[in-house]
Amino acid sequence: GEDVEQSLFLSVREGDSSVINCTYTDSSSTYLYWYKQEPGAGLQLLTYIFSNMDMKQDQRLTVLLNKKDKHLSLRIADTQTGDSAIYFCAESMGYGGATNKLIFGTGTLLAVQP
């Protein structure tokens, strides 16, 4: 199947680190992505990782990829109240070309307590 699973909810205190987890299904996915969605808005691309990488860091964001276990995580350092949102992981599926589509996870609601 094409299920991409995430935990539904995460609550952290401001200044702590947040870790959002994701498991995906397609071992042939070339790229995996993290998106952020604020209430009533579209999706904002946060970062992505190529499948032959184990880790990628981008400022406060660290992505870890365990390809053997098909597990992806997003760590947000020094979490701020402005980070409160829903976070989606997505895997790329397709046979290459323009029709490559993204399959999204179930989304994790991150609540940051001041």
Place this chain on the structure above:
Amino acid sequence: GAVVSQHPSWVICKSGTSVKIECRSLDFQATTMFWYRQFPKQSLMLMATSNEGSKATYEQGVEKDKFLINHASLTLSTLTVTSAHPEDSSFYICSARDVSQVLGYNSPLHFGNGTRLTVT
């Protein structure tokens, strides 16, 4: 770069009427655009892939006569919800990728801000 604009942001219509939603790539050309639907507190479900100059490809279970897609130019795709009913009320989001970027067809999708459709 890679900005996707969607219009309108929200629309309220009466049952039985049709609603058109526009999706534009502002600073790049997109031969392919993707239409998603999102129910409250749920994930995004891919409805269809819009192809410039040819027919859209619909996902299983999506009625093509209900959700008409037209991709008339390299920067514009439209989704028309025909004879809308309350169960069509949802958040519709379009997306596109700029394949001229270094990742080509693996470039990330960029999303519009979505259209909240309410059918009364």
